[in-house]
Amino acid sequence: MTTGILLQIAQTLAAILLAPLLMGWVNQCRAWLQGRSAPPITQPYRTLRKLFHKDAVIAHNASPLFRFAPYMIFACMALAAGIVPTIANDLPFSPAADVIALVGIFALARVFLALAAMDIGTSFGSLGARREMLVSFLAEPALLMVFFTASFISQSTELPIIVQALAHKEFVIYPSMAFAAVAFWMISVAENARIPVDNPTTHLELTMIHEAMILEYSARHLALIEWAVALKLFTYSALGIALFLPWGIAPQGDPSALPLALLAMLLKMAIGGAALSLMEAISAKLRLFRAPEFLGTAFLLGVLGMLIHFLLEV
Amino acid sequence: MTETLNLPDLVHWAWAGVLYWLILGFSALLLQSRRRLLTRVIFPLGALGALFIAGVGAAGLVAPTSAIILPIGLPDLPFHLRLDALSAFFLVLLGGAAFGVTVYAAGYFRNMRAGPLGLLALWYHLFLAGMVTVLLADDAYAFMVAWEVMALSSYFLVTTDHKIPEIRRAGFLYLLIAHVGAVSLLLCFGVLQGGEGDYTFNTMRLAEIAPFWASVAYLLALFGFGAKAGLVPMHVWLPEAHPAAPSPVSALMSGVMLKTAIYGLLRVTFDLLNVQLGWWGTLALALGLLTAIYGVIFAAVQSDMKRLLAWSSIENIGIILAAFGLTLIFYTDGKGALAALTMTALLYHAINHAFFKGLLFIGTGSVLHATGERRMGHLGGLIRFMPWTAWLTLIGALAIAGLPPLNGFVSEWLLLQAFLLSPGLSQPYLNMVIPVAAASVALAAALAAYVMVKFFGVVFLGQPRDPALHHAHEASWAERLGMIWLAAGCVLLGLLPSQVIGWLAPVVTQLTGQALINDAPSASAWLMLAPVSAERASYAPLVFLAVVLTTLLLVYIWVRRVYHGRVRRADAWDCGYPEQDARMQDTAEGFGQPIRQIFEMFMRVERERPDPFDRHPRYTGASHDKLWFIVYEPIAKIVGWLSDQAGKLQHGRIQWYLIYSFATLIFLLVFVTR
Numbered sequence: 001m002t003t004g005i006l007l008q009i010a011q012t013l014a015a016i017l018l019a020p021l022l023m024g025w026v027n028q029c030r031a032w033l034q035g036r037s038a039p040p041i042t043q044p045y046r047t048l049r050k051l052f053h054k055d056a057v058i059a060h061n062a063s064p065l066f067r068f069a070p071y072m073i074f075a076c077m078a079l080a081a082g083i084v085p086t087i088a089n090d091l092p093f094s095p096a097a098d099v100i101a102l103v104g105i106f107a108l109a110r111v112f113l114a115l116a117a118m119d120i121g122t123s124f125g126s127l128g129a130r131r132e133m134l135v136s137f138l139a140e141p142a143l144l145m146v147f148f149t150a151s152f153i154s155q156s157t158e159l160p161i162i163v164q165a166l167a168h169k170e171f172v173i174y175p176s177m178a179f180a181a182v183a184f185w186m187i188s189v190a191e192n193a194r195i196p197v198d199n200p201t202t203h204l205e206l207t208m209i210h211e212a213m214i215l216e217y218s219a220r221h222l223a224l225i226e227w228a229v230a231l232k233l234f235t236y237s238a239l240g241i242a243l244f245l246p247w248g249i250a251p252q253g254d255p256s257a258l259p260l261a262l263l264a265m266l267l268k269m270a271i272g273g274a275a276l277s278l279m280e281a282i283s284a285k286l287r288l289f290r291a292p293e294f295l296g297t298a299f300l301l302g303v304l305g306m307l308i309h310f311l312l313e314v
Numbered sequence: 315m316t317e318t319l320n321l322p323d324l325v326h327w328a329w330a331g332v333l334y335w336l337i338l339g340f341s342a343l344l345l346q347s348r349r350r351l352l353t354r355v356i357f358p359l360g361a362l363g364a365l366f367i368a369g370v371g372a373a374g375l376v377a378p379t380s381a382i383i384l385p386i387g388l389p390d391l392p393f394h395l396r397l398d399a400l401s402a403f404f405l406v407l408l409g410g411a412a413f414g415v416t417v418y419a420a421g422y423f424r425n426m427r428a429g430p431l432g433l434l435a436l437w438y439h440l441f442l443a444g445m446v447t448v449l450l451a452d453d454a455y456a457f458m459v460a461w462e463v464m465a466l467s468s469y470f471l472v473t474t475d476h477k478i479p480e481i482r483r484a485g486f487l488y489l490l491i492a493h494v495g496a497v498s499l500l501l502c503f504g505v506l507q508g509g510e511g512d513y514t515f516n517t518m519r520l521a522e523i524a525p526f527w528a529s530v531a532y533l534l535a536l537f538g539f540g541a542k543a544g545l546v547p548m549h550v551w552l553p554e555a556h557p558a559a560p561s562p563v564s565a566l567m568s569g570v571m572l573k574t575a576i577y578g579l580l581r582v583t584f585d586l587l588n589v590q591l592g593w594w595g596t597l598a599l600a601l602g603l604l605t606a607i608y609g610v611i612f613a614a615v616q617s618d619m620k621r622l623l624a625w626s627s628i629e630n631i632g633i634i635l636a637a638f639g640l641t642l643i644f645y646t647d648g649k650g651a652l653a654a655l656t657m658t659a660l661l662y663h664a665i666n667h668a669f670f671k672g673l674l675f676i677g678t679g680s681v682l683h684a685t686g687e688r689r690m691g692h693l694g695g696l697i698r699f700m701p702w703t704a705w706l707t708l709i710g711a712l713a714i715a716g717l718p719p720l721n722g723f724v725s726e727w728l729l730l731q732a733f734l735l736s737p738g739l740s741q742p743y744l745n746m747v748i749p750v751a752a753a754s755v756a757l758a759a760a761l762a763a764y765v766m767v768k769f770f771g772v773v774f775l776g777q778p779r780d781p782a783l784h785h786a787h788e789a790s791w792a793e794r795l796g797m798i799w800l801a802a803g804c805v806l807l808g809l810l811p812s813q814v815i816g817w818l819a820p821v822v823t824q825l826t827g828q829a830l831i832n833d834a835p836s837a838s839a840w841l842m843l844a845p846v847s848a849e850r851a852s853y854a855p856l857v858f859l860a861v862v863l864t865t866l867l868l869v870y871i872w873v874r875r876v877y878h879g880r881v882r883r884a885d886a887w888d889c890g891y892p893e894q895d896a897r898m899q900d901t902a903e904g905f906g907q908p909i910r911q912i913f914e915m916f917m918r919v920e921r922e923r924p925d926p927f928d929r930h931p932r933y934t935g936a937s938h939d940k941l942w943f944i945v946y947e948p949i950a951k952i953v954g955w956l957s958d959q960a961g962k963l964q965h966g967r968i969q970w971y972l973i974y975s976f977a978t979l980i981f982l983l984v985f986v987t988r
Contacts, residue, residue: 052873052876052877053877055878055880055881055882056880056881056882057881057882057883057884058881058882058883058884059883059884059885059886060883060884060885060886061695061698061777061886063697063698063775064701065697065708065775071866071869071870072862072866074865074866074869075862075863075865075866075869076862078865078869079858079861079862079865082861093857093861095842095844095848095852095854096842096852096853096854096857096858096861097718097853097854097858098851098852098853100727100730100731100851100853101718101723101727101853101858104716104717104718104723104727105718107715107716107717107760107763108712108717108718110763111712111715111717111763111766111767114767114771115767115770115771115775118767118771118772118775118776118900119697119775119776120776120777120886121694121695121775121776121777121886121896121899122886122887122888122894122899123894123898123899123900124889125776126771126776126899126900126904126905127900129767129771129900130768130900130904130905130907130908131908133763133764133767133768134764134908134909136760136763136764137757137760137761137763137764138757138760140756140759140760140763141753141756141757141759141760144730144752144753144756145749145752145753145756148733148734148749148752151734152734155849155850156849156850156851157731157734157850157851158849158850158851158852161849205889215887216886216887220873220877224869224873289908289911292908292912299753299757302753303749303750303753306749306752306753307746307749307750310745310746310749
């Protein structure tokens, strides 16, 4: 039990510390693909350090909610990172929250971000909040549908049990999971504010979603939010790996498999990050009202995946 | 025999609570103009009555069923009252929510502008007493009398501000649909008694009814109770009547009165009828999901805060009804454990909704009080002037949005678990329907978060959209206490799900013959919820909260220790355009615009766009419920036409009326002599 808790804490800390690295890698790949000279992979850490050292500038009419939200969002993302198996599958936390609760954690963080965005009362903030909620009201049920497909196969909503079940059905391809994988990819892109739904580097009013919400934040608050965003990308990648490429995650009670699991995880993340930047490089951002269609497609794919499970696999 | 105290049965105590409220109500009438006495004595005493009722209910959950016959009413029709686990649960719900709301009402009505407060206090307590009697009634006669007391007293409460024409119109619509529903219930009881001529519920339980007539009774009950609960398409009165009433009354109507309809539906379907058919469940599931989606879409496009909450009540009733349908499906399919799970989710959501919707409605009451404004387009920034109200309302908003670790999440989680456990139903088409149903529930829950961000963000955050809002004052202490009680309910119901499920067990067993098993390891059973099997799913909200809070604190301390906590205040970034004012913020209409655009097929949108050269441009937009035009206006036209035709018979000439009488006499004579 104590080793379990230690492993749990180590894994959560590793996720928190490695998350900016993944962000740096994606940025680097994208710069290469766009023919720019790339920033070093450690650039996100430097940005965070710079931001933490700065004085926070806060609007006159900011309420306590505005200052509280970044901590809340960061804590939610840390909890989410703690639940998803990245290296080991032996997580004493995980019975506390299953995949449905995981969706709930993401929703909690999102609601706080949207509320904080509306707090100052600039037109950008509420515009961003509205758009974020628009994207999420379709992405959230779609994500649930993906999880449901996985739970129907594994007969559980606990992530360690899902991973165990999926990892041990040796390379059998489930058609339902193929649909779910496509849906999950689309949802991850939308939820992490990447092209084609949102553009993480934009500051153009007409297109911003996520950036519009955090426009009023600076210094340590901004740093926490940026870190939480990196952590979210990391958690989603870990989730994708756990659901669709679970091979290599160390099973319960087998510490000797850990180094290999760490290597496998890093490799899978690197490939996933490169794929994400490739997709960003070759696609254009959608008009805002095309985004619901994009996510509606993801939602339908998720539902289809579930139906196919009932048709073909039961 | 260790029992030395010879206390009367619990049902006597519950009836004593009813009488207590009646006495309070009528003594309030005597105190007509003594406003201080009314708000300082009558309402707090009424709140104690609510606490007492909740206590009786809590005891009734574990005590055996008790019944009495009261010699009141018509000579051969005494009132039969009975308190079993189902009634007891709804008494807890009623008492728990009504306590918070009544404490709040004591503060709220103190500063209410003109209006006969004594009369209002009478209707208020009569309303509470009526609802308790509905829950206790054990014969159709007592049930209908109590049902009408509830409907009429709430009608008078809705029309408190009867000088405003819209409120009179809302009240009329409410009264009309309440009575259409009541007629349907009367017919339902008529079918249920099975030709015995005896209208006690006991007779109905024993009556042998053919499946066809059972279906007729079920459909009548679904229609009658659905009209009261706000089931689409009988929902039209709800967004009119709930906003019209004073806020504590809206809170009671949304939080508690809608649940009496759910109680009635459960009573008729699972207790009085002794056959249940599978298609009933499919019908209820479909209607419930339609109601949930329809309600939440319209909630998203509202710009009046109380109307938004009323539509959100429709959504929640839809979710409860979907759980009801699912319970019926599982129950008739012989899946007892699953039926127990969905029944638990249903009851859990019912009590959750009583708490968070009560909280939100009284929160809007305080806003209304402080600003005199219900339109969200004229509010904003209130978190700075009314921090207590804002933060307590935030708890309610997060709870209703189904976010962990609050209570709304638990019931939705249980319901989603039930969908996940459904494979293996004997009818294959149901196996296909259920994933789609799960998707709809998830969609409704996600949209509810959208609605709540809009509600809280526009009302409490941002800049005040009206200069007068700078003088908004915080709610009084009594109001705050009421809100704190309900918010504490939301938090506790969210954090201690395994205890709550333990309390629900007798009710679930009574209805579905089986209780929900918590399969968590016994050492952690008090903090972990694991329905059916720990391998399948588990949720421990206390651990969840502890981890979030610890992380939050650690991060805070780390940032402060390693870096610094310096803050500079500055103006918000204005994009290089300094002429910005509070009117340029996103409005409620603006926030709902994406939803309106996506779901425009459900609405009739009326927009007035200004001319580009207009010097004083005004933009107005309204989204109306299309069902009103599709269903209700044609009905109203037909009724109008029929009454016009009937009116032709009446022209005030006495000789024609004599001819009518004569013709009727001849007709009857022919009829009789044949």
